[in-house]
Amino acid sequence: MSTVFEKELDALKEKVLKLGSLVEKAISDAVKSLVERNSTLAAETIDRDRILNTLDVEIDEDCIRLIALRQPRAGDLRLITTAMKITTDLERAGDLSVDIAERALELNEEPQLKPYIDIPRMAEIAQGMLRDSLDAFVKRDAALAKEVLTRDDMVDQLNYQVFNELLFFMIQDPRTVSRAVKITYVSKYLERIADHATNIAEMVVYLVEGKIIRHMLPDKI
Amino acid sequence: MTVTISEDLKAESKNLNFYYGALHSLKNVNLPIARRRVTALIGPSGCGKTTFLRCFNRMHDLYPHNRYEGEIIIYPEKLNIISPSVDPIEIRMQISMVFQKPNPFPKSIYENVAYGLRVRGVKKKGLIDEAVEKSLRGSALWDEVKDRLNNSAFDLSGGQQQRLCIARALATDPRILLFDEPTSALDPTATSKIEELIIELKNEVTIIIVTHNMQQAARVSDYTAFMYLGEIIEFDKTDKIFTAPSNKLTEEYITGRFG
Numbered sequence A: 001m002s003t004v005f006e007k008e009l010d011a012l013k014e015k016v017l018k019l020g021s022l023v024e025k026a027i028s029d030a031v032k033s034l035v036e037r038n039s040t041l042a043a044e045t046i047d048r049d050r051i052l053n054t055l056d057v058e059i060d061e062d063c064i065r066l067i068a069l070r071q072p073r074a075g076d077l078r079l080i081t082t083a084m085k086i087t088t089d090l091e092r093a094g095d096l097s098v099d100i101a102e103r104a105l106e107l108n109e110e111p112q113l114k115p116y117i118d119i120p121r122m123a124e125i126a127q128g129m130l131r132d133s134l135d136a137f138v139k140r141d142a143a144l145a146k147e148v149l150t151r152d153d154m155v156d157q158l159n160y161q162v163f164n165e166l167l168f169f170m171i172q173d174p175r176t177v178s179r180a181v182k183i184t185y186v187s188k189y190l191e192r193i194a195d196h197a198t199n200i201a202e203m204v205v206y207l208v209e210g211k212i213i214r215h216m217l218p219d220k221i
Numbered sequence B: 001m002t003v004t005i006s007e008d009l010k011a012e013s014k015n016l017n018f019y020y021g022a023l024h025s026l027k028n029v030n031l032p033i034a035r036r037r038v039t040a041l042i043g044p045s046g047c048g049k050t051t052f053l054r055c056f057n058r059m060h061d062l063y064p065h066n067r068y069e070g071e072i073i074i075y076p077e078k079l080n081i082i083s084p085s086v087d088p089i090e091i092r093m094q095i096s097m098v099f100q101k102p103n104p105f106p107k108s109i110y111e112n113v114a115y116g117l118r119v120r121g122v123k124k125k126g127l128i129d130e131a132v133e134k135s136l137r138g139s140a141l142w143d144e145v146k147d148r149l150n151n152s153a154f155d156l157s158g159g160q161q162q163r164l165c166i167a168r169a170l171a172t173d174p175r176i177l178l179f180d181e182p183t184s185a186l187d188p189t190a191t192s193k194i195e196e197l198i199i200e201l202k203n204e205v206t207i208i209i210v211t212h213n214m215q216q217a218a219r220v221s222d223y224t225a226f227m228y229l230g231e232i233i234e235f236d237k238t239d240k241i242f243t244a245p246s247n248k249l250t251e252e253y254i255t256g257r258f259g
Ligand SMILES: Nc1ncnc2c1ncn2[C@@H]1O[C@H](COP(=O)(O)OP(=O)(O)OP(=O)(O)O)[C@@H](O)[C@H]1O
Pocket: B020, B023, B025, B043, B044, B045, B046, B047, B048, B049, B050, B051, B052
């Protein structure tokens, strides 16, 4: 039988998951609105950010209330503080999706510079990282969280690749500069989203093992 | 379990066993007590916290069927204070206990504090006056009672009575202070005064405190030992115990999921 407090903790986890799924959808819609040149979808994505923000505040308030009223300790304390930090990362990832949608709105006004190939791949990896780090959070699975950490390099490499490719366009034809810069922004936003997923995975390791691995060398983790 | 810490020790129990007649109530307790630090003992009712504390001032000697095994070493003397050759009265002068319920003697405020010195044979009024004031200041009670030292101790509130008992304990200049749930009968204001006091006092004395209040253990102590069924299950720095305990039983106990 679970106590009232345990139910409250379960409800908190549910809310973090819900925020996570909204963020995932925001990322995929933002990228889709770019790839499919769908400005309606871009506008919707920007609009839906309000829901994310409300949920972000709600989770923070829940955490503060739980700390004040339940005086959590040990694993409970780590769960609540982790939830608070994860929420911040999710909310930022949501903001970055809005940034992507805004660039999509601008880019969709102009002829397409090139087919988008690496951008959707980056988005897919970043989304997977988010999904799995949240899965690891709920299941307290440190091994999965650590595996997520290893995927960040792929996104960094793709970002670098996109940048080089667009640099080539810009050098060839200065008229592409405005569009190319915007696409490099999108690539950078996705790279940042993957960083937020990395932060979440690091927090999950803290949650499970009680050890802060942020700023540690990979072989020490 | 055996544990080591990297600080100066004031005391250390080594393979301590204690029996109430046939009841084996402390089992191979090994616990370092860091000098001028607060060590908290936590654990479910009946796990042996009070029993452990009472070994330190030889309270168990008052009953014939009680039996100790092992050692409690006091530093720097390296004296085993539970050895039969050590006088329990002398130990109680140096290691004083403050109990759950304030228990002042039915005497004046002054006499309550002077008591330990009189037992020791101190006769000079000047010396006693000085020690009474110092102890009452030490227990943060002086300003509240300095104008009525000859009133009965029972005129004081519960929280003041508890601070009086702390002053009484301080008067003999103890090296170790033992607190057995010192605030369980007090309101939050009196409780936080006592907690502040405990933190102050550790500049001078080594403190061991038993408490059922997890937040209190977290607030006042530097080290925490979790006891269960007469054994030390986990001992560590308090912040470690309350953020990431190593043992599952400890985790269950401090998060309220025990049993
Ligand atoms: N005077 C006594 N004679 C016989 N058995 C005793 C005596 N005092 C305590 N015990 C037993 O020794 C065990 C430890 O008791 P102790 O008082 O040390 O527990 P505790 O951890 O202080 O519990 P609480 O949190 O309830 O104060 C218990 O099983 C208790 O019943």
